[in-house]
Amino acid sequence: MDAAKKLDKVRIDRSLVDVHRNPRSSETVWGYVSAVGKKWALIANARDGGYPDGFTAIRLKDVIAVRRRAGFEDAFAKTRTDWPESPLHLDLDLEAVLPARPDVGVVATKRLRD
Numbered sequence: 085m086d087a088a089k090k091l092d093k094v095r096i097d098r099s100l101v102d103v104h105r106n107p108r109s110s111e112t113v114w115g116y117v118s119a120v121g122k123k124w125a126l127i128a129n130a131r132d133g134g135y136p137d138g139f140t141a142i143r144l145k146d147v148i149a150v151r152r153r154a155g156f157e158d159a160f161a162k163t164r165t166d167w168p169e170s171p172l173h174l175d176l177d178l179e180a181v182l183p184a185r186p187d188v189g190v191v192a193t194k195r196l197r198d
Contacts, residue, residue, distance in 0.1 A: 087147035092120045094150060100130060100158035103142060104149040113140050114153060116161075120144075121176025134161035141176070 085093075094101050095117035103113045103125075115129040115137070124141050131137040134157030 087144045087150070088120055088122075088125070090150040091117045091125045091144070091147070094152065095120060098162075100134070100153045100161065102149075102151045102153050103127060103147055104151070105142065105146040106148045108148070110146070113142055115140070119176055124176040126176060130157060130161065133157060134159075136166070 091103075098116060100116060101114065104110075105113070113127050113129070115127045117125060118128045118139065119126040121144075123144055125144055125147070127140045127142060129137040129140055
C-alpha cells in the first residue's frame with residue numbers, strides 16, 4: 085500500500101500515528117492525519133499528553149512508514165471535543181500555497197544520493 089493510501093486510512097480511522105520519513109534520520113512527525121492530497125499530507129500535530137500542537141505538511145514521497153501509536157495519549161485525545169483539530173482549508177496539491185501559511189510548518193527533506 086502506498087503512503088497516500090496508508091495516510092488516508094488512518095485519517096478515516098482518526099488514529100494517532102507516527103509518520104517516519106526519508107532519510108531515516110529525519111524527525112518523526114506524530115499526530116492525526118487531517119488531509120491527504122496528491123503530493124502532500126497535513127498532520128494535526130500532537131505533543132506529550134495528547135494535546136494539539138499545530139499542523140505540519142509533509143511530502144508523500146518522503147513517507148517511508150506510518151505506524152499507529154497506542155496509549156493514553158490517543159485515548160485522552162479522543163475524549164476532547166476540540167481534538168483532533170479540524171483540517172485547514174487549503175489545496176495540498178498547490179505547493180506554492182503551503183509555505184505562505186503561517187500556521188503550517190512545512191517539512192521537506194532532500195533525498196540523499198550515493
